[in-house]
Amino acid sequence: MSEEHPHADDPPTWLTAELTAADDGSPSFAAACRATADLTLDVLRLRQAGAGAGAELRPVADHLQTLAAASGVRLDSVLRWAGLEAADPTGRDFAAGWGRLAWALRIDPAQALRHLRLTVAGVLGGEHVPVVVRFRAAAADAAAVATRWDDAFSGAAAQWAADARARLAAAEGAFHDGYRVAEAPEEGCP
Amino acid sequence: MVFSIDDLPARMLDLDEEAVRAFAQEFGGRLRRLFCSLGLGVADAEALAVSCVTDIALRVDRFAPQGPGSFERWVLKLARVALVDEYRKHDPAEQLPDWSVVERAEVSWGKPDSRRTVAVREAVARLPDLDRDIVRLRHLEQGLSFAEIGAVLNLSEGAARTRHHRALAELERLLSGHPALVRRAVARDPLTE
Numbered sequence: 001m002s003e004e005h006p007h008a009d010d011p012p013t014w015l016t017a018e019l020t021a022a023d024d025g026s027p028s029f030a031a032a033c034r035a036t037a038d039l040t041l042d043v044l045r046l047r048q049a050g051a052g053a054g055a056e057l058r059p060v061a062d063h064l065q066t067l068a069a070a071s072g073v074r075l076d077s078v079l080r081w082a083g084l085e086a087a088d089p090t091g092r093d094f095a096a097g098w099g100r101l102a103w104a105l106r107i108d109p110a111q112a113l114r115h116l117r118l119t120v121a122g123v124l125g126g127e128h129v130p131v132v133v134r135f136r137a138a139a140a141d142a143a144a145v146a147t148r149w150d151d152a153f154s155g156a157a158a159q160w161a162a163d164a165r166a167r168l169a170a171a172e173g174a175f176h177d178g179y180r181v182a183e184a185p186e187e188g189c190p
Numbered sequence: 191m192v193f194s195i196d197d198l199p200a201r202m203l204d205l206d207e208e209a210v211r212a213f214a215q216e217f218g219g220r221l222r223r224l225f226c227s228l229g230l231g232v233a234d235a236e237a238l239a240v241s242c243v244t245d246i247a248l249r250v251d252r253f254a255p256q257g258p259g260s261f262e263r264w265v266l267k268l269a270r271v272a273l274v275d276e277y278r279k280h281d282p283a284e285q286l287p288d289w290s291v292v293e294r295a296e297v298s299w300g301k302p303d304s305r306r307t308v309a310v311r312e313a314v315a316r317l318p319d320l321d322r323d324i325v326r327l328r329h330l331e332q333g334l335s336f337a338e339i340g341a342v343l344n345l346s347e348g349a350a351r352t353r354h355h356r357a358l359a360e361l362e363r364l365l366s367g368h369p370a371l372v373r374r375a376v377a378r379d380p381l382t383e
Contacts, residue, residue: 015358015361015365018306018310018371019310019314019325019330019361020226020227020235020329021223021227021302021303021310022310022311022314023330024219025218025219025236026232026236026330026331028331029222029236029240032236032240033215033218033240033243034214036214036218036243036244036247037211037214037215037243039244040202040210040214040243040248041205041207041210044202044203044205044210044248045205081244104248
C-alpha cells in the first residue's frame with residue numbers, strides 16, 4: 001500500500017507543524033501538566049518547611065519524613081520525581097537523586113551530604129557511626145558543631161571495611177554530580 | 191483568576207496554588223508547541239515540556255525580573271538548555287534546531303496564533319470523524335503506527351493507511367495558500383528548508 005502512495009506516511013513538514021501548533025495537546029498531556037503543578041507545589045512546601053527547621057542531622061528518609069509531616073505533603077510523587085522511590089539508599093542512583101532533590105529543597109550541599117552520609121552509615125557503617133548523630137544544634141553553634149560532626153564522621157568511616165568506604169565515596173561523588181547538574185543548567189547552553 | 195505572566199514568579203514563590211497551576215498550564219502548552227515547531231515528535235515534545243515545567247518552576251527563586259517580558263525570556267532560555275541536553279542525551283552528533291528562529295519570536299514564542307489555529311481546526315473539523323481520529327492518533331497524540339491505529343479503530347492496516355493519506359491530502363488542499371497561514375509560511379522557511 002505504501003508503494004501506491006509513496007508520500008502517505010510522510011506528510012509535508014509544514015502541515016504537521018501546523019497541526020501540532022493548533023492542537024492543545026493530548027488529554028494525557030493536560031493531566032501531566034496538572035500533575036507537575038502538584039509536584040511543584042509539594043516540593044515548594046517541603047522547601048518552606050525545611051527553611052523553618054533547625055540544622056538537625058538525620059538520614060535522608062527521616063529528614064524527608066520530618067519535612068513532610070511539617071508541611072502536610074505526601075512524599076510519593078516527590079520521591080518518584082527524584083528517583084529515590086525504589087533506589088538502594090547506599091547506591092549511586094539514590095545519591096544522585098538526593099542531590100537533585102536537595103538542590104530543589106535548597107538544602108545547603110554540605111548539610112545534604114551529611115544526611116546522605118548518615119543514610120549510608122546506617123546500612124554500611126556497622127558500629128562505626130558517629131554518636132553525635134542524635135544531637136540537634138542550636139542555630140548559633142550549628143556551623144561549629146557541624147564541623148565537629150564532619151570530623152567525627154570521617155574518623156568513623158575510616159574504620160569501615162574497604163568495600164563500604166568505596167561505596168560511600170561513590171555515593172558522595174554521585175551526590176555532588178546530581179546537585180551540581182540540578183544547580184547549574186546554564187552550563188548546558190551552547 | 192487571570193494572571194499577568196510577569197506576576198507569576200512572585201506569586202509562585204508565595205506558594206500561590208493558582209499561580210503554580212497557571213504557570214504549568216500556560217508554559218506547558220507553549221513549551222510543547224515550541225518543541226514541536228523545532229522538530230521533536232509530539233510524544234517527546236510533551237515529555238520534555240512537562241519536565242521543563244517542573245524544573246523551571248523549582249528554580250523560579252533564581253529569576254531576577256528585568257522588566258516586562260523578562261520572565262518569558264528567562265523561561266525560554268532554560269527551555270533551550272533543556273532541549274540541548276535532550277539532544278545530547280539521544281545523539282550528541284545530531285544537529286541542533288535553528289534557535290535563531292525562536293529568538294526572533296521574543297516573548298511571543300509558543301503562543302498559538304489565533305487566526306492560524308482557527309483555520310487549522312476548521313480544516314480538521316471538515317474531515318470525516320474516522321479520518322479525524324486517524325490524524326489525531328497518528329500526529330497529535332500517540333504517534334501510532336497504522337497497524338496500531340487499525341487496531342484502535344477496528345480497521346485493517348491498509349485501510350488506516352489509505353484514509354490517512356486521503357485525510358492529509360484534503361488538509362493540504364484546504365490549508366495550502368490559506369491567508370491565515372501565508373505569513374507563517376515565510377517565517378517557517380529557515381527551519382524547514
